[in-house]
Amino acid sequence: xxxxxxxxxxxxxxxxxxxxxxxxxxxxxxxxxxxxxxxxxxxxxxxxxxxxxxxxxxxxxxxxxxxxxxxxxxxxxxxxxxxxxxxxxxxxxxxxxxxxxxxxxxxxxxxxxxxxxxxxxxxxxxxxxxxxxxxxxxxxxxxxxxxxxxxxxxxxxxxxxxxxxxxxxxxxxxxxxxxxxxxxxxxxxxxxxxxxxxx
Amino acid sequence: xxxxxxxxxxxxxxxxxxxxxxxxxxxxxxxxxxxxxxxxxxxxxxxxxxxxxxxxxxxxxxxxxxxxxxxxxxxxxxxxxxxxxxxxxxxxxxxxxxxxxxxxxxxxxxxxxxxxxxxxxxxxxxxxxxxxxxxxxxxxxxxxxxxxxxxxxxxxxxxxxxxxxxxxxxxxxxxxxxxxxxxxxxxxxxxxxxxxxxxxxxxxxxxxxxxxxxxxxxxxxxxxxxxxxxxxxxxxxxxxxxxxxxxxxxxxxxxxxxxxxxxxxxxxxxxxxxxxxxxxxxxxxxxxxxxxxxxxxxxxxxxxxxxxxxxxxxxxxxxxxxxxxxxxxxxxxxxxxxxxxxxxxxxxxxxxxxxxxxxxxxxxxxxxxxxxxxxxxxxxxxxxxxxxxxxxxxxxxxxxxxxxxxxxxxxxxxxxxxxxxxxxxxxxxxxxxxxxxxxxxxxxxxxxxxxxxxxxxxxxxxxxxxxxxxxxxxxxxxxxxxxxxxxxxxxxxxxxxxxxxxxxxxxxxxxxxxxxxxxxxxxxxxxxxxxxxxxxxxxxxxxxxxxxxxxxxxxxxxxxxxx
Numbered sequence: 001x002x003x004x005x006x007x008x009x010x011x012x013x014x015x016x017x018x019x020x021x022x023x024x025x026x027x028x029x030x031x032x033x034x035x036x037x038x039x040x041x042x043x044x045x046x047x048x049x050x051x052x053x054x055x056x057x058x059x060x061x062x063x064x065x066x067x068x069x070x071x072x073x074x075x076x077x078x079x080x081x082x083x084x085x086x087x088x089x090x091x092x093x094x095x096x097x098x099x100x101x102x103x104x105x106x107x108x109x110x111x112x113x114x115x116x117x118x119x120x121x122x123x124x125x126x127x128x129x130x131x132x133x134x135x136x137x138x139x140x141x142x143x144x145x146x147x148x149x150x151x152x153x154x155x156x157x158x159x160x161x162x163x164x165x166x167x168x169x170x171x172x173x174x175x176x177x178x179x180x181x182x183x184x185x186x187x188x189x190x191x192x193x194x195x196x197x198x199x
Numbered sequence: 200x201x202x203x204x205x206x207x208x209x210x211x212x213x214x215x216x217x218x219x220x221x222x223x224x225x226x227x228x229x230x231x232x233x234x235x236x237x238x239x240x241x242x243x244x245x246x247x248x249x250x251x252x253x254x255x256x257x258x259x260x261x262x263x264x265x266x267x268x269x270x271x272x273x274x275x276x277x278x279x280x281x282x283x284x285x286x287x288x289x290x291x292x293x294x295x296x297x298x299x300x301x302x303x304x305x306x307x308x309x310x311x312x313x314x315x316x317x318x319x320x321x322x323x324x325x326x327x328x329x330x331x332x333x334x335x336x337x338x339x340x341x342x343x344x345x346x347x348x349x350x351x352x353x354x355x356x357x358x359x360x361x362x363x364x365x366x367x368x369x370x371x372x373x374x375x376x377x378x379x380x381x382x383x384x385x386x387x388x389x390x391x392x393x394x395x396x397x398x399x400x401x402x403x404x405x406x407x408x409x410x411x412x413x414x415x416x417x418x419x420x421x422x423x424x425x426x427x428x429x430x431x432x433x434x435x436x437x438x439x440x441x442x443x444x445x446x447x448x449x450x451x452x453x454x455x456x457x458x459x460x461x462x463x464x465x466x467x468x469x470x471x472x473x474x475x476x477x478x479x480x481x482x483x484x485x486x487x488x489x490x491x492x493x494x495x496x497x498x499x500x501x502x503x504x505x506x507x508x509x510x511x512x513x514x515x516x517x518x519x520x521x522x523x524x525x526x527x528x529x530x531x532x533x534x535x536x537x538x539x540x541x542x543x544x545x546x547x548x549x550x551x552x553x554x555x556x557x558x559x560x561x562x563x564x565x566x567x568x569x570x571x572x573x574x575x576x577x578x579x580x581x582x583x584x585x586x587x588x589x590x591x592x593x594x595x596x597x598x599x600x601x602x603x604x605x606x607x608x609x610x611x612x613x614x615x616x617x618x619x620x621x622x623x624x625x626x627x628x629x630x631x632x633x634x635x636x637x638x639x640x641x642x643x644x645x646x647x648x649x650x651x652x653x654x655x656x657x658x659x660x661x662x663x664x665x666x667x668x669x670x671x672x673x674x675x676x677x678x679x680x681x682x683x684x685x686x687x688x689x690x691x692x693x694x695x696x697x698x699x700x701x702x703x704x705x706x707x708x709x710x711x712x713x714x715x716x717x718x719x720x721x722x723x724x725x726x727x728x729x730x731x732x733x734x735x736x737x738x739x740x741x742x743x744x745x746x747x748x749x750x751x752x753x754x755x756x757x758x759x760x761x762x
Contacts (some may be wrong), residue, residue, distance in 0.1 A: 003617035021455070023293055027300035057608045080647075084306055084321025088313035088654060092644075125609065132606060151603050158602040162595045162616070163299040171619040173594045175561035176296045181445025185563040187405045187556035194559065 004172065004197035011169035011176070019177040019193060028165050028176060037071040040078035041094070047074060049101050052117045056124050057154065058161050067167060072160035073097070087148050099140045100149040104131060106138025172197065253509035254278045257497055258516055259483050259525070262331020263742040264726030265516030266462035266470065267374075270437075271750035273473035280476045280508055281467075282499055284517075285327030287479040290463070294455040298595040301452040304328060304335045308652075310520060311642050315658035318544050318692050322451075322596070325520065325695065329479050330463035332518065333739065337450050338427040338459045339566045339628075340380050340740040341586065342371045342389065344574055347630065347734045354582035356662070357632045358731045361703050361712035370744035375425075378460035378743075379433035379441065382425035388571040398430045401444060404563025405556065406623035407589040411568055413681035414587075419673075424569035424588065427460035427740070437469030446563045448591050466743075481506075484650065486513065486529045486722075493721050500648070512721045512753070516746070519695035519728040523639050524653045526699065526709075532718040537700055537709050539640055541633035542655055543733040544692035548667045549590065549626040550674035551601075552683025553618050560622055565591035573627070573673065574735060581665040585629030585735050587674070594619055604689045618685075625677060627670040628693065631733035632662050639698050657692065694738055699728035713752035714745070725749045 012032070015025055039047040051070040060066040077094050090096050108116040108127050116127060130136035134146045161167050168176070177193055184191050255277040258265045265281060272279045286303070288294070295301060306325035312318050326332035345364045350357035372394050374380075382396030400423030403411065407423075414421045428444040435441050444458035457464040467477060478501065485498035487507075496509040515522050523539040526532050570587040598616055601607070607615055636658055641651035659667070671688050678686050702708025705717030710729050716722040725746050727738055734741060 003614050004620065005617065021296065023295040023300075023455075024297055027295040027297040058613065059609055082307050082309040082321075084308065084325060085310045085312050085319055085323075087317055088311040128608065132608060150606070154602045154606065154608060155599050158598045158612075159299070159595050162598040163297070168594060170613070171594060171616050172559075173561060173619065175448065175593065178296050178445070178447045178449070181447060182562040183446070185402060185404045185446055185559075186408055187554075187558055190557065190559070 002199070005199060006169060006172040006195045007198050008169065010174060010195040011165045014174060014177040014193065015165065017177070019179050021179060024176050031164050032166070034065050037068065037074075039071075039074045041074045042077075046098075046101055048117055049105060049115075050074070050097075052124065053101070053104060053128065053153075054157055056121065056128050057157050067161060067164045069157050069160045073156060087145070087152075089145050090148050090152070091144065096144060096149060096152065099144040100153065103136060103138040103140035103144060103146070103149075104128075106140055107131065107136040110137040253511060254280050255510070256280075256512045256514060257282060257508055257510040258514040259497065260284075260331055260516035260518065260521075260726065261329050261462055261467060261477060262326065262516065262518065262726070263333050263336075263462065263739045264518070264746050265331065265514065266333075266466035267743045267746035268514060268516070268725060268750035269475050270466045270470035270473065271747055272754070273470045273475035275754050278474070279470070280478065280510070281470070282481040282483055282497065282508070283329050283331070283477060283479050284482045284521075285329065285479065287329040287463075287477070290453060290455045290457070294453045296447065296449055296455070298452050298593050304453055306521075308646055311644070311652055311654040312657070313654055314637065314656040316690075316692065318655060318657045318695075320520070320695075324544075324693060325518065328463075329467060329477060330461045333461040334453055334463065335451050336461070336739050337566050337737070338564070339588070339737040340375070340378070340425045340427045341569065341571075341736040342425075343367065343734045343736050343741050344388070344571065346575065347583070347732070347736070350583055350630070350632075350732050356582040357630075358700075358702070360731050361701060366748065367741065367744045370747045371740065373747065374740060374743050377436070378427045378465055379429045379435065380425050380427050380460075381430040383422045386425075387420050387422050388574065396425060398433065400424070401426055401428060401430045401564040401567065402446065403567045404446070404448070404560075404589075404591055405558035406560060406591055406625070407563070407567030409554065409556070409558075409623055409681045410589040410625055410677060413677045414570060416680050417676060419570050419572050419587075419677070421568050421570045424566050426564050426566065428454070428564055429458045435465065437472040438464065444564065448561045448563055448565060449593065450565055451596070452593060482648070483517075483525065484528070484648070486525065486531055488531070488719075492719060494719060512723065514723045514725060514749075516724070516726045518726050519698045520639060520653050520655065522724060522726055522728045523698040524641065527641050528650065532699075532709055532716040532722060534718045535705055535707060535709055537707060539698050540635070540638050541697040541700055542637045542639050542657060543631040543633055543696040543730070544657055545631055545694050545696070545733055546585065546629035546659070546663050546667055546670070547626055547691040547693035548629075548670050548674070549600075549624050549689040549691055550671060550678055550686060551622055551624045551689065552678040552681070552686040554621050554623055554681070554683055557620060558623050559620050560591045560597070560624075561593060563591055567591070573670070576669065579669060581662045581669065582632065583630030583662070583666070583735055585627040585666060585670055587670075588626055588628065590624040590626050592622070592624060597622065600689055600691070605687065623683070625674045626691070627674070628735060628737055629663070629666045629670065630735040631696070632660065633697055633700075633732065634658075634660050636660075637697075659692070694727060694733075696727045696730045696733045696738065699724050700731045701729040702731060713756070714749035715753075723749055723753060
């Protein structure tokens, strides 16, 4: 069974309907805005590095305007927000990102003698691969547990990506359209407002 | 990037970075010298207003530990005030069906997770707001099986509770009827109950039906589970009619209908109807005592202002992290050496699979189906046992856990997530043995209030590891029988338990069997922290039972004093 694909436009349409509560609409609609973002925490170079890393972890070649994940991280770090816990082996989040992104650049330099953002996509994937399997070169990894950094980076980007209405549309999620509740909940039972896969 | 001091890095919501209260300052300044019976307040009166006269009881925390007893005490005619660290919200208007937007439901002040199996906090197990963690609980309300309270007697491991299940049973009955628990007419693993659940079970969703069919093939008994979410409209004392569940599947990020029996739609309005006062956004920092060591008042911060509330009795119900943290910060009730010790977390191993069937895991009560056949498995190589439960899941939670476990990235990550609608899970809720290596302590690192962050050490020991291995084997069999492919397991630990244990002696326990602190005659503790052992069920129902029992024991003791 291949991964199903769902039709475009379903979530956008639902958000305009009375199947979604006001509170839910107010939460989701602003995420569809594509206004340019000015980093508040990272300097411009580091922000572009984070963007480039996010673009390899969530490549979106089919989108003319990819879902931007770096602003979510930048905004959280600027506000000092937390998800309530941190691995004790990790430094505080701001320091972890500073060290980890620096370490990614060190790995890029060691492997390809160029900063990460200057590499081809294939080279960038090789660098990310060494971070993912814990073998990336770079002195920063002496101060930062590489496996925990990659796990935390991946989890934060993942939560940012799948919080976006278009990413939810991509996986066929329409749980936000819950005003009438769900009556057809058994396997293979769909409500009319639930999208069917297109292949 | 700004170049900042490391200490600043962890600052959250930078409000009031300086401690203003003299007593707290002195405690933080010199950790060693403060005697338990600190007459500091007499020597050095803090310049705080006393907004209200002394009340009979202050209750810190409004979750499953604090809310039931708050109502009970108010109904007995006592003047009671609850202090809740989080805000009060109207779920019908302000709750979004969106995981990110519901971030406010969780205790997001950073905790440090140490040990070989570091426990996730925040949305994994820690809530805030009027209603506490019941605002995000799954509403799963199985009773503790009888044997869970006598683990040491039966296995020679762990500890026994200081009383038997018969002490809790009348409260289980009362709670199931008050909350409107939906469940089976007869419970397969406890068929001789005096009363059955007041409401029919909630409908089974995709994961529950797949698990039911596969378990039947394998000879595993299942039943629709007990859930404190209404399968029909229900009349509730102190509130009126509560509406039925509409299968939104969003229990863990907040019910916007009042169908789920969180404390904000059950015990708290009941308490208020009997005159209890609930103060939201009230973060307690200090517990004041007189020369004899009796609690006299609590100091808390509300909207940037420090306030004091005098009280005759204090009920500490802040959860198994904040309760020991407050006790350690205030050097209170520490004689037994048990505060912060024996931190436990339920093995909550999940097994996921991909199915041909279209499941849409966001629909229906998440924990629809249960099996307690594994409560005492015949082939177990571990003490205690676990229950099995089907699980529905919200997309962001699922994606985040999956990414942490499988470490997929790039196109394979997006491809895998496209099968979200074809995903179903089962998990366990297993007992956890207390262990000396698992504990809470205060870290050097400070939070935005200038208070030390809690550091929690947790390492799954041999018993938990063996239980996980046993459970993974069974759950994989079930999902294979159900036709799943790409089956994978996620090791997870749920709930915060222990850290201020209840027992028969002040030598090895913080509170006695009635919930009263051995060291401090007018301090009661009622939350997961007093659990001597973890139990093999979700803790909310047992905690509410304990809360009502603690109130009754307290009231009986007061009556004896008066008479």
